[in-house]
Amino acid sequence: SASVLLDIEDGDERLRVLFSGDIGNPGRPLLENPAPPPAAPDVVVMETTYGDRDHRPWQASVDELVQAVAITLQRGGNVIIPTFALERAQEVLYALYSGIRAGALPQRLPVFLDSPMAISATEIFLAHRGALRASFVEELTQHDPLQLLGLRMTRDTAASMAINQIRGGAVIMAGSGMATGGRVRHHLRHNLWHADNSIVFVGYAARGTPARQIIDGARQIRLFGDDIVVRAQIHTINGFSAHAGRSELLAWLRRCGQPRRVLLVHGDYERGMPAFGALLDREGYAWQMPGAGEPILLDDRARQT
Known part of the structure; x- marks a missing residue:
């Protein structure tokens, strides 16, 4: 901004x-x-x-996210992260990278960045290093924290739909951040009802949005004309704002x-x-x-x- x-x-x-x-x-x-x-x-x-x-301090927020992902993987579930495309998606990727590097998450953790806009924003970030923090640019000279070994970027619709066949063990990042539109609504429809899964909110949720309804404890939410029961574990981490x-x-x-x-x-x-x-x-x-x-x-x- x-x-x-x-x-x-x-x-x-x-x-x-x-x-x-x-x-x-x-x-x-x-x-x-x-x-x-x-x-x-x-x-x-x-x-x-x-x-x-x-907000919570950055490192505390990273630790909370990594712990939520690790516990969900132990249950055999998926982690759905409604994600804003610009800055938030890149910071969440960096946080997951930190967890992998620390040994708290699997080296080849399956991570899906299912947002054409977030994919383009990530490419723009890396193409304009002069706008980035100097310490991060220095880190890029040795390895790329935004290119995880298990990362898959899905632009086309067919690849996005195929993600919903995965029953557990994946982190799925998609927009919109407040779940008012975008591909994340499909992922919520397929994952919100299962108790092994986790939904992790990492940004502001305005009143009246599906994200805010879930955060406030709604027992069910309407998606694509159906009432979807909320059984997944809900996490809210405001330190990523x-x-x-x-x-x-x-x-x-x-x-x-x-x-x-x-x-x-x-x-x-x-x-x-x-x-x-x-x-x-x-x-x-x-x-x-x-x-x-x-x-x-x-x-x-x-x-x-």
Whole structure:
């Protein structure tokens, strides 16, 4: 993601507005930490996806994922990971590689990246090494952590359908991350009802999405016109999120100086945004939580005249 800094001029008046975009989660293996704002803005429009909580540390999240996969393999089941195509898929591959290298997972663990978009994104990652973290680029000179021995990338539909014949022992990564569409819905249909399998969610799940319904404990979910009973083990690992957690959001804002106003967007109106707003109150920031379609007067001085 990228931030956008606007310098707005209206006669003699000038206003600097910074749109945060998605603020990255620092300390990740593939990408560098989020860059600081290039200049102090007057108004900040910032995301608050995780305004009410922090994430688990990266290594703890990797350990949790590897353990979930290992236990599922011992049961003879499959692991289904609904996966966002950009960054998340690559980080999950890296995490699986870490588990294999540590001896916690089989050397030739069958892993299916069943997402044409994620496959293309992985190729783009490797083709643009200048955008990657320096330590990861150094690692690439010795071996490619994203090319596991048992990895199979499936672009065409027939190959994707064939995966559903596998009854156990495989890790299946497919989009979409919230299970609102894509091939993962087919894999959920074939695996969700079996108690030996595991479904591992590694990203944000918005209210009303199938992913959120499963995470919240739904006993059955409707897929392709059928009610599928949920018997698989459900795991939620929020440390893989590409969004900054509460502490990292505040650290990013502090690097913006002292803006006149902070507009909170891209968050939960009932939890994340109000919780982060309460934190901003304690920090002395003037903030606002705009509603959908609400007009915003950027210059407070104009409002006072």
